[in-house]
Amino acid sequence: MTRTVYLNGAYLPEAEAKVSIFDRGFLMADGVYEVTSVLDGKLIDFGGHCVRLARSLSELEMQNPHSDAEWLAIHRELVAVNAIEDGMVYLQVTRGNPGDRDFAYPSDDVTPTVVLFTQAKPGLADNPAAKVGIKVISIPDIRWGRRDIKTVQLLYPSMGKMAAKKAGVDDSWFVEDGVVTEGTSNNAYIVKGNKIITRQLSSDILHGITRAAVLRFAVEAQMEVEERAFSIDEAQAADEAFITSASAFVMPVVEIDGAAVGAGKPGHVVARLREIYLDEMRKAAV
Template sequence: MSRTVYLNGQFVDEQHAHVSVFDRGFLFADAVYEVSAVLNGRLLDNDAHLARLARSCEALQLTLPCPLAEIEQLQKRLIVENQLQEGAIYLQVSRGNSGDRNFDFPDASVTPTFLMFTQARPLVNHPNVQRGIRMVSLEDIRWQRRDIKTVGLLAPCLAKEYAHQHQADDALLIENDLVTEASSSNAWIIDEHGCLITRPLSTHILHGITRHALIELIRENGLQLEERPFSLDEALNAREIFISSATTFIWPVIALDGKTIGDGKPGKITLQLRDIYVRMANQATEGE
C-alpha cells in the first residue's frame, strides 16, 4: 500500500514525490535528519527530537523550513494520513536546490528541501528483544562532528554491512580502543557490580534522545550509572551490553566479536530497564 509523504509544503503519494538532481542533500549530503518514534499513534519524545533538529541546523547554518510547532502539526497530520500506530517518522531538511553543482553555499534566497515520511515497524515486540543481537567491533571512521545528525551515513552503512558479512547484526565502533557508539545507536555496558556505563556527551557521539530518557529513568529507579568512556576490553568482559535508539528502544547484545556476553541470553538488568522504558513510553503516548 502506497504511503502519503510530505514534501515541500504538500502531502503527496510517495510515487509522486520528487526531489531535484541538483539538491544539495543528494549531491553533498548537505542535509540533516531526525527520526521520532510513534507509539499508539502518537509521537514519543518529539520535543527533544525537534530541539536536536534545530541544533543540527544551527551547527550547519541551515535554515529551518518552518517553526518547530508547525513541524509537529505536520508530523501529526502525516500519522493520521498513513494511519500509523507503531513505527517512526523520518524528517529531513537539506540546503535545497542551488541550480547547479557548486561547493559554495547558495545565497539565502534558496529554499530548503523539507521531506517527511512514515515507517511502520514493531517497536515494543521486536524479536531482537527476546533473542538478543550479535555484534562485531570495527574502527570508527566517521567524521568528527557525530553530534550533528547529518545524512552522511555511508560509514554506518559500511559498518552494518561488515557486521552482516561476519554473521552479526550490528557493529560496535571503536576509536583509540574506546567504544564510541554502535553504527546507528548509543552503546551501553553493565559491569559485574550492576553499574550501567555509557559514554558521556561530546562531539564523538550522537546526543541520543532515548539515551537521555534512559539516564533519567535509571536515576529515578535507583540504579547505578556512570557516564564515562569504556574500552573494547571492558565491553568484551561486561556482564551485559545493550544499544539504545528511538526505534530500537533497547536491544540486548548476547555476543561481541564471537565472545558470549553473560550467559548468551538477554541480560536481566537490560530487560528490566527496557520494561521500565516501554511502560513510560506507553503512559506518555496513551495519555495525550
C-alpha cells in the same frame, strides 16, 4: 495502499514526490534528519527530536523551516493519513537547491527541502530480538569528527551494517583510539553490577534522544550511571551490554566479537530498563 509523503508543504502520493538533482542533500549530503517512533498511533519523545533537529540545523548554519507546533502537525497528519499504529516518521531537511553544483554553500537565503515519510512497523515494541539479544562486531571508526550532528552522511554506518551482516551478526560497534564510540545507528552501553556505563557526550557521538531518556529513568530507578569511554575488552567482561535508539528502544547485546557478554543472554538490568522506557514513553506520547 499508496503511501502519502510530505514534500515542501504538500502531502503527495510517494510516486509523485520529486526533488531536484541539484539539491545539496543529493549532491553533498548537506542535510540533517530525525526519526521519531510511533507506538499505538502516538509519537514517542517528540519534543527531544525537535530540540536535536534545531541544534543540528544550527550547527550547519541552516534555518529551521518550521516551529515545533508545525512539525507536530505535519507528523500527526502523516501518521493519520497512513494509518500508522506502530512505526516511524522519517524527517529530512536539506539546504535545498541553490542552483548549479558548487562546494561552497550559498551565503544568502535558500529555501530548504523538507521531506517526511512514514514506515509501518507492526509490533515495533515487541521485537523478538529483545528476548534473545543481538550480536555485534567491532570495526574502526573512521567517520568525520562531528558525529554529534545528525547529518545524512550515512555511508560508513551503512558499510558497518553490511560488515555485520557478512559476519553473520546484527550490528557493528565503532572503535576509535582503543575505545568504543557508538553503534552504527545507536548508542552503546555496558553494565557492571548495578552500574550503567556509556560514553560521555561530545562531538564524537550522537547525542541520542533515547539515550537521554534511558539514563534519566535509570537514575530515577536508583541505578548508578557512569559516563565514560570503555574498551571492547571491558565490554566483553561486562555483566550485560545494550544499545539504545529511537527504533530499537533498549536492546540487549549478548555477544561482542564472538565473546559472550555475561551469561550470553539478556540480563535483568537491561530488561528492566526496556520495560521502564516503554512504559514511560507510552505515558508521555503525543
